[in-house]
Amino acid sequence: xxTTSPVENHPRPTIVxxxxxxVGQRFLEALAExxxxxxxxxxxxxxxxxxxxxxxxLTSYFSGRTPDELSMTDREFIREHGIELHVGDPxxxxxxxxxTVTARSGxxxxxxxxxxxxxxxxxxxxxxxxxxxxxxxxxTIEDLLAIEAYAKSRARTGAVVGGGLLGLEAAGALKxxxxxxxxxxxxxxxxxxxxxxxxxxALLRTIEDMGLTVHTGxxxxxxxxxxxxxxxxxxxxxxxxxxxxxxxFSAGVRPRDQLARDCGLxxxxxxGITVDERCRTVTDPQVFAIGECAxxxxxRVYGLVAPxxxxxxxxxxxxxxxxxxxxxxxxxxxxxxxxxxxxDVASFGDAHGTTEDCLEVVYAxxxxxxxxxxxxxxxxxLLGGILVGDAEAYATLRAFTGSVxxxxxxxxxxxxxxxxxxxxxxxxxxxxxxxxxxxxxTKGAVRRSVTDHSCTSVPEVKKCTxxxxxxxxxxxxxxxxxxxxxEASGVEVDKGLCGCFAQTREELYEIVLxxxxxxxxxxxxxxxxxxxxxxxxCETCKPAVGSIIxxxxxTIGADGYVLDGEQAALQDTNDHFLANLQxxxxxxxxxxxxxxxxxxxxxxxxxxxxxDFGLYTKITGGQRIDLFGARVEQLPLIWTRLVDAGFESGxxxxxxxxxxxSCVGQTWxxxxxxxxxxxxxxxxxxxxxxxxPHKLKSAVSGCARECxxxxxxxxxxxxTANGWNLYVGGNGGATPRHADLLAQDxxxxxxxxxxxxxxMFYIRTADRLExxxxxxxxxxGGLDHVRDVVVHDSLGICEELESLMAAHVAHYRDEWAExxxxxxxxxxxxxxVNAPDTPDPVVAFVPERDQIKPDxxxxxxxxxxxxxxxxxxxxx
Amino acid sequence: xxxxxxxxxxxxxxxxxEDWLTICDLAxxxxxxxxxxxLPDGRQAALFLDRxxxxxxxxxxxxxxxAAVLSRGLTGTHEGRPFVASPLLKQRxxxxxxxxxxxxxxxxxxxxxxxxxx
Ligand code: SRM
Ligand SMILES: Cc1cc2nc3c(=O)[nH]c(=O)nc-3n(C[C@H](O)[C@H](O)[C@H](O)COP(=O)(O)OP(=O)(O)OC[C@H]3O[C@@H](n4cnc5c(N)ncnc54)[C@H](O)[C@@H]3O)c2cc1C
Ligand code: SF4
Ligand code: FES
Numbered sequence: 002x003x004t005t006s007p008v009e010n011h012p013r014p015t016i017v018x019x020x021x022x023x024v025g026q027r028f029l030e031a032l033a034e035x036x037x038x039x040x041x042x043x044x045x046x047x048x049x050x051x052x053x054x055x056x057x058x059l060t061s062y063f064s065g066r067t068p069d070e071l072s073m074t075d076r077e078f079i080r081e082h083g084i085e086l087h088v089g090d091p092x093x094x095x096x097x098x099x100x101t102v103t104a105r106s107g108x109x110x111x112x113x114x115x116x117x118x119x120x121x122x123x124x125x126x127x128x129x130x131x132x133x134x135x136x137x138x139x140x141t142i143e144d145l146l147a148i149e150a151y152a153k154s155r156a157r158t159g160a161v162v163g164g165g166l167l168g169l170e171a172a173g174a175l176k177x178x179x180x181x182x183x184x185x186x187x188x189x190x191x192x193x194x195x196x197x198x199x200x201x202x203a204l205l206r207t208i209e210d211m212g213l214t215v216h217t218g219x220x221x222x223x224x225x226x227x228x229x230x231x232x233x234x235x236x237x238x239x240x241x242x243x244x245x246x247x248x249x250f251s252a253g254v255r256p257r258d259q260l261a262r263d264c265g266l267x268x269x270x271x272x273g274i275t276v277d278e279r280c281r282t283v284t285d286p287q288v289f290a291i292g293e294c295a296x297x298x299x300x301r302v303y304g305l306v307a308p309x310x311x312x313x314x315x316x317x318x319x320x321x322x323x324x325x326x327x328x329x330x331x332x333x334x335x336x337x338x339x340x341x342x343x344x345d346v347a348s349f350g351d352a353h354g355t356t357e358d359c360l361e362v363v364y365a366x367x368x369x370x371x372x373x374x375x376x377x378x379x380x381x382x383l384l385g386g387i388l389v390g391d392a393e394a395y396a397t398l399r400a401f402t403g404s405v406x407x408x409x410x411x412x413x414x415x416x417x418x419x420x421x422x423x424x425x426x427x428x429x430x431x432x433x434x435x436x437x438x439x440x441x442x443t444k445g446a447v448r449r450s451v452t453d454h455s456c457t458s459v460p461e462v463k464k465c466t467x468x469x470x471x472x473x474x475x476x477x478x479x480x481x482x483x484x485x486x487x488e489a490s491g492v493e494v495d496k497g498l499c500g501c502f503a504q505t506r507e508e509l510y511e512i513v514l515x516x517x518x519x520x521x522x523x524x525x526x527x528x529x530x531x532x533x534x535x536x537x538x539c540e541t542c543k544p545a546v547g548s549i550i551x552x553x554x555x556t557i558g559a560d561g562y563v564l565d566g567e568q569a570a571l572q573d574t575n576d577h578f579l580a581n582l583q584x585x586x587x588x589x590x591x592x593x594x595x596x597x598x599x600x601x602x603x604x605x606x607x608x609x610x611x612x613d614f615g616l617y618t619k620i621t622g623g624q625r626i627d628l629f630g631a632r633v634e635q636l637p638l639i640w641t642r643l644v645d646a647g648f649e650s651g652x653x654x655x656x657x658x659x660x661x662x663s664c665v666g667q668t669w670x671x672x673x674x675x676x677x678x679x680x681x682x683x684x685x686x687x688x689x690x691x692x693x694p695h696k697l698k699s700a701v702s703g704c705a706r707e708c709x710x711x712x713x714x715x716x717x718x719x720x721t722a723n724g725w726n727l728y729v730g731g732n733g734g735a736t737p738r739h740a741d742l743l744a745q746d747x748x749x750x751x752x753x754x755x756x757x758x759x760x761m762f763y764i765r766t767a768d769r770l771e772x773x774x775x776x777x778x779x780x781x782g783g784l785d786h787v788r789d790v791v792v793h794d795s796l797g798i799c800e801e802l803e804s805l806m807a808a809h810v811a812h813y814r815d816e817w818a819e820x821x822x823x824x825x826x827x828x829x830x831x832x833x834v835n836a837p838d839t840p841d842p843v844v845a846f847v848p849e850r851d852q853i854k855p856d857x858x859x860x861x862x863x864x865x866x867x868x869x870x871x872x873x874x875x876x877x
Numbered sequence: 878x879x880x881x882x883x884x885x886x887x888x889x890x891x892x893x894x895e896d897w898l899t900i901c902d903l904a905x906x907x908x909x910x911x912x913x914x915x916l917p918d919g920r921q922a923a924l925f926l927d928r929x930x931x932x933x934x935x936x937x938x939x940x941x942x943x944a945a946v947l948s949r950g951l952t953g954t955h956e957g958r959p960f961v962a963s964p965l966l967k968q969r970x971x972x973x974x975x976x977x978x979x980x981x982x983x984x985x986x987x988x989x990x991x992x993x994x995x
Binding site for chain 1: 900901909927944946949955964967
């Protein structure tokens with residue numbers, strides 16, 4: 002055993018930190034910021050086999066984040082501050098009389114200050130069978146790895162005991178692993194701590210719609226095991242038995258206070274190391290406790306990371322004896338906003354309405370899983386609230402908590418179309434309003450970062466104030482405050498496309514059109530920012546300008562082929578290979594199937610090609626067929642056969658028209674009033690190949706039943722008895738938006754003319770990667786303005802818009818037909834310039850459900866030596 | 878290396894330890910675009926030509942996604958330095974040092990390049 006005495010060997014006083022979790026790491030940063038790492042020896046005992054990582058984002062491991070990416074500790078920080086970090090070596094014993102800590106390895110360290118940040122452990126209810134093989138908890142990276150391995154090798158069904166925040170996270174993970182997932186919750190609703198009955202009902206509905214099975218008001222009585230001692234099922238309190246192969250316990254957490262108990266520190270009745278307002282233990286002024294293991298001065302144990310961070314700051318300030326920095330921890334805001342299983346859930350302030358005499362304003366729509374409740378005082382003060390399904394307003398509402406908002410509370414929760422919601426911009430907030438609750442940053446502090454510390458971008462504001470560096474939910478508000486502040490102080494806000502161009506996309510479009518510029522380099526050298534001229538541009542402006550030149554090609558005299566000359570260097574890899582890149586470096590192939598109509602012969606050709614090249618085949622959400630897993634060098638061979646059979650490019654790779662979906666319509670359907678298939682095919686063939694700021698989608702429905710979902714498209718058409726209704730600005734995807742009705746009862750010709758104008762006006766004025774939906778919401782005047790321009794020709798540009806479209810239609814050529822016809826264009830389709838006949842060995846597949854999928858282990862290991870591949874193929 | 882862009886009889890060579898491996902004719906490179914080359918030990922290099930005629934070579938494997946695709950990314954200039962943005966998730970890599978510009982803990986290997994009369 003090695004004993005080091007602080008006095009003899011280390012003249013500097015020693016701070017020992019036990020536990021290197023999220024709060025422990027924050028404490029180290031707070032020490033460093035106050036210069037304490039220079040004046041003190043700092044020793045950290047870390048139990049887990051890795052330094053601190055982001056536990057809050059643990060579940061993102063299942064969406065591809067590696068343990069390394071979750072890490073919160075950079076080695077440089079530890080080294081630079083001379084911190085002695087002992088990984089995988091937990092503290093086992095504290096001798097408060099001798100002021101030493103002994104770790105499992107036998108290491109004994111003397112301390113002047115001891116800080117306990119041991120977190121909590123998952124509580125496992127004492128049911129029979131709880132230790133069987135296949136039972137897990139959900140707290141550490143090691144837990145995840147164990148669950149993943151077990152789920153992949155021997156489980157099809159999984160059950161989570163506990164329907165709280167962590168239980169839902171765990172359930173999401175099990176579902177993501179492909180297990181049929183059950184949630185068993187003792188309380189009558191999900192997330193009983195955060196949401197009330199109404200919120201729980203909305204949550205339940207949405208989670209059941211996702212295919213999870215929820216058993217609320219149900220206890221777990223026993224874990225049933227098979228002969229080998231592995232989990233086989235569970236007995237529930239309602240007498241039923243649930244068959245399951247895997248169980249995750251997520252029934253709450255308990256403070257890890259055993260070490261403190263063993264050395265005689267006071268702990269609360271229900272656990273937690275008792276500390277005062279400065280996070281000092283009430284028993285021993287030399288010892289502090291912070292984070293989830295501490296019972297704070299207000300008698301609570303906080304299970305969220307933000308209060309833990311505040312405690313870390315408090316302890317560090319106290320140790321620094323910083324008189325100017327009289328920080329205390331007297332309790333914290335429990336506001337949270339979470340995305341659980343894709344559902345937004347937020348609660349803030351007095352969410353459960355415990356304040357005397359308070360009133361509730363509730364909006365609930367069980368059908369769409371929406372629930373919003375505000376708790377308001379008699380005088381109109383906003384006290385708190387709960388939002389489920391749509392937490393858009395969270396950051397603003399939280400900031401107004403404690404004050405009387407400038408508009409009526411109910412107008413803040415009603416959805417669009419029900420008389421609200423009122424957009425209460427952050428400019429309405431008082432300076433004292435806390436905009437970032439993770440770091441307790443006020444609106445005033447954010448404004449000062451702009452006025453006094455000359456921050457001009459969100460990353461700068463984040464660095465300066467720390468706001469936005471926790472859960473991230475306030476970043477949008479930060480951006481709005483920043484822009485408002487900059488504009489108010491007369492600073493011109495840089496609206497430039499990127500670091501290379503100070504112009505917006507719209508301005509560049511006008512320049513290209515007016516000057517008939519067909520070269521990106523020309524544009525950069527003449528109109529780029531000073532420092533960017535003569536350079537190679539960047540990955541933002543190259544494809545954006547490439548797209549502008551392609552949209553205008555026939556009019557400005559550029560070659561319409563997107564890979565012509567210099568244009569080739571501007572395209573994203575998808576456009577470069579006229580196919581979509583997949584995760585292992587292979588590509589997918591999507592032939593155009595206009596309107597979703599296809600002959601049996603063509604279906605057979607697709608089937609034969611897929612079979613001959615061993616491609617994974619799937620029907621897409623866009624009424625066509627995607628063939629995955631083609632190597633670059635196979636693309637020309639595949640397309641030669643497709644082109645021969647009469648197929649052409651589907652532009653699944655381009656920011657261009659994707660599909661025009663259709664319903665079967667009048668020809669067959671007894672309700673149909675127009676021939677929707679024919680119209681869809683006409684529109685798809687008219688606009689195919691049209692490059693635009695973002696992808697374009699469309700659909701045509703044969704009657705108001707709307708089987709083609711036209712109202713979720715960039716331009717959607719619905720048949721009426723008198724013609725066609727045109728809807729614009731619809732969007733599925735990440736932020737769905739219902740399309741707006743632009744014009745009614747149009748004839749075929751009127752419809753096409755209006756779409757021509759609409760699309761060209763959008764292409765001309767939208768930002769890069771701005772779908773029609775966001776464009777329509779952004780441009781001044783919105784839908785009314787667009788209607789004025791394209792229907793009433795208020796700008797007098799309709800003739801030009803129509804002629805631009807006419808030029809596009811007249812000059813359309815199929816990119817793939819042109820490519821397979823030209824040996825020169827085919828030259829790029831090789832894996833290796835020095836070994837054109839060798840396929841990329843990293844592209845490999847394994848079987849799944851009678852087809853193939855990318856071989857993921859191959860992607861995670863290093864290179865494979867390949868000895869013969871180069872023979873004779875490289876000129877030496 | 879710097880080469881006059883119009884010179885076409887030059888071969889691009891890559892340094893592997895003591896040896897130089899000939900990869901291809903300089904004319905096979907398009908300014909602003911990359912190509913991949915297979916090395917004798919199974920590794921892959923991504924070669925890029927910028928508009929001034931400078932050629933760069935880095936490892937072809939995207940350290941984030943695992944696929945060998947860096948040669949298919951878009952190139953550009955950031956604060957005067959050449960970079961390529963991975964086509965998978967868009968992280969940028971300095972073409973001279975291999976340093977990832979979006980994550981200071983990640984760096985890919987780089988190779989010395991020269992031109993030789995073919
Ligand atoms: C193949 C397909 C999924 C499927 O198996 O069904 C698909 C696959 C991809 N989608 Fe999609 N989307 C597909 C239908 C959809 C739909 C449904 C539809 O079109 O009816 C939507 C929602 C409708 C919409 O866009 O409004 C959709 C919304 C998205 C989004 C989100 C767009 C948004 O505005 O929020 C993206 C991301 C983006 O474009 O930035 C995306 C991006 C992608 C990308 C391109 C992601 C990528 O870069 O790798 C996927 C690659 C396709 C490939 O490799 O071939 N995909 N995607 C569908 C192809 C349809 C087709 O035939 O062209
Ligand atoms: C899946 C999941 C999702 C979550 N989501 C959220 C969220 O969205 N928002 C939110 O605010 N919070 C969330 N939390 C809670 C949040 O992670 C915790 O509040 C936070 O991690 C507490 O930090 P801590 O440092 O106190 O404890 P921990 O991060 O648990 O760290 C304590 C560390 O101490 C170590 N330790 C214990 N005993 C010893 C010993 N004797 N010697 C040495 N080391 C020891 C432990 O091994 C552990 O590494 C989530 C938690 C989980 C598990
Ligand atoms: S939208 Fe109308 S016409 Fe088309 S399939 Fe549905 S019911 Fe029939
Ligand atoms: S509120 Fe969490 S980072 Fe600002």
